[in-house]
Amino acid sequence: MSKENILEISDFNVDFWVDGVWYPAVIDMNLGLAAGKVTAIVGESGSGKSTTALGLMSLLASNARMEGSVKVKGEEMINAKASVLRQFRGKEVAYIFQEPMTALNPLYTIGFQIVETLRSHFDMGPKEAQARALELITMVDIPNPEQSILKYPHQLSGGQRQRAMIAQALACDPALLVADEPTTALDVTVQAEILDLMRGLKDKLNSAILLITHDMGVVADMADDILVMKDGVTVEHGTSDQIFSNPKHPYTQQLLGSVPKLGSTKKRTLPYSESAKPAPVLKLSDVTIEYPKRGRQPAFTAVKNFNLEIYPGEIVGLVGESGSGKTTVGRASIGLLPVKGGSIEIVGKEIAGANSKQLSDIRQHTGIVFQDPASSLNPRLPIGESIGEPLFLAKLAKGADLARKVEELLDQVELPRSYRNRYPHELSGGQRQRVGIARALALTPDLLIADEPTSALDVSVQARFLELLQELQGKLNFACLFISHDLAVVDILCHRIAVMQDGLLVEAGDRDLILKNPKNDYTKRLISAVPVPDPKEQKIRREARLALKK
């Protein structure tokens, strides 16, 4: 590879020590990255992409060992002295992390943190550094730079925080920027803005970017080169066009195949006719939900005058960005949150104002799948017990009969029966989410509420999960409210889509109508901000979006 490469990785290996055995996390990696270029490392969780990023600058835990060579601007980083590493960290190699809230120190203003970075690398006076910090904050487009510089991380929004992180990372004009899932925690519209910003800055400063992500859409939007990793091994390395249009390795093909793509599924007919609608399973009319005031914090209205009906056998997608109130609607629909005004009816029974006896009757018609597979199962109960709990409590089954039903449910979600006695920590995220479905379906509900069930899963696991959900829905014919921030997932699954913004329903209708021909401006923006995993198409979309913004 050429001499001008900023980053030169050759035969790079990382192993982790676990109980007397070295487990390889990164195996024989080779990579060259030139100034002004973006290389994306993609792969699913556990593939070693983040380990690579941290390993470059020896930021890994003490149970890791590294071999091979990592050269930044020709200087060897593996086994380099701490003083050399310190010189390079921040100055030549800067990091942007996933969660800006935890990566910024909450006790200091963002201005202070940028000044600190500057003054630890350059011989700079406080005034001078302050001026430069202001310049940086202006550069990353944080509104009101003079005031924002004095703000603490918690006073900024997620997107602004990520901008502040970028400003800090760029403080010393680094030759290499390592961005580890920089937009995963952000909403799509904010993500699009941050990606625009990074692209612009890269061109301006001529930095090299090593982008680590699992989102193929982001990759298509940003990367020149792509390196695909699986279980620590580089399975494919090539230019963006090559990988997207002509993937060679079967794993790459599978990975790209499981990425949900907006607007690629065929037409879906409603399970009922418009003229003769059956009685709705879930009917929300004029619903208002308020979080009551706590101390001096005033009451907060999360959902206002919300109307939605779900009919038997259909899947309705509820989409919106974080804070739009979609989860609140889901939780209220199952009686986990009190309703301030309006009415929620499940199979004709009113939830609002129901007492606990009535509620538990109504809940026998419903099931819910939660977002976080890590916290949705009791870590102290074997999963068989978690799945059987609704049956046991509804007094529908006991003893051997219960065990048999639990096994049937495990069969349904395609988990081995022997998993009955396992504990949640022994299962992977995808398996735990299946357990979640099995539990939700235990009472053969008329209505299933799925609250972002795939947001914590890898794409291939997600693809399998969505298939399973569709199969089950076809077989059991329950109605489903599918809450998601991911339009592509909703596109695959749903018959109808409802879009929420700031607690209001902005648009609802047939899937094709909403995705292909949105009426509302917000829906339009939302759809245009979704990155498509195809570099050529994404380029067209990006330009269209920028034109829309002007």
Place this chain on the structure above:
Amino acid sequence: MTLFKRKEKATGEILAGGESAIANKEVEGLSQGQIVRRRFFRHRAAVGALVVLTSLILFVMTALETKIGPIRIPGWWKWTTEDIPALRFEDCPGGTTGCPTLSLKPGAGFGFGTHPFGQDDIGRDYFALVMNGARRSLMIMFVIGAVAGFIGVVVGSLAGFYGKMVDASLMRLVDFIQTVPAIIIAAVIGKAVGKVGPLYLALFLGILGWTGLARLVRAQFLSLREMEFVDAARVAGASNIRIAFKHILPNAVGQIIVAVTLIMAGAILTETALSYLGFGVVAPDVSLGLLISQYESSFTTRPWLFWWPGLFIISIALCVNFIGDGLRDAFDPRQRRRITKKDRLQAKLHTKAGA
């Protein structure tokens, strides 16, 4: 800053856990209990303390006669606390009497002798007295642990689970009890109940000692209450009682065990302090603290009367503290084993072919 982030990521990855997550290799195929046990047995000081404490308890409990109702289990030690044998003069330094005969020097003199811990000023066997005192102190320690543990868990769970008014009123009660100078109240009431026996003293100290635990349990409940599995249980139709005791409490059990151990370590010291001041266990009952206070004046002439009970107090408190420490590490999921250079060199490489 970057370091913080890394730790967070590491745990996050384990939680989101792909099957390939390397960090999970260590806990593969183990139940929660097994993981905790494994981590505990890795803590050498805690395991040592557990062995010492168990043998100490067995030693102390079997030394003297035990009476449970009509049943009498004879002890293996030849003297009782009532026997008053003649004071021994032989081999005592500086003209003192009743010095200890315990000799750990290998050779002819090795062994317990007639009075291993010596005799007190009227000739009673001090080994029997110390055994009896240690028995009482251990009993008091466990009773305080049980009473404080029970009240603390119940109050803390109720406050944390129900929140709002229940929480506010129970926490004000905790505030109130914490502001009361426990040692003075204990002194006053100890004087009154001292005559009815050490069991009541222990009960009383337990009733004052639960506040810290209650706060801890409440905090645990507050955070566990927001977990999604609690909502899942609620949707499944679980009652409040079931949610609190089946779903939340087992997840807080680690913290509770640790806190109770530390309460017990503190309890033995409180009992000692009170008895020393004369407000705790009252003669003719004995406890380790009381022994020290009774023979305080003979410290210069017969120092062993001070050393032996002191040694027992320190060993028991130390052991319980070490065990608590080991348990805390064992229950902490973030706890990782430190890797030595030797470990690094000895480790084999996992076959790369499989990866």
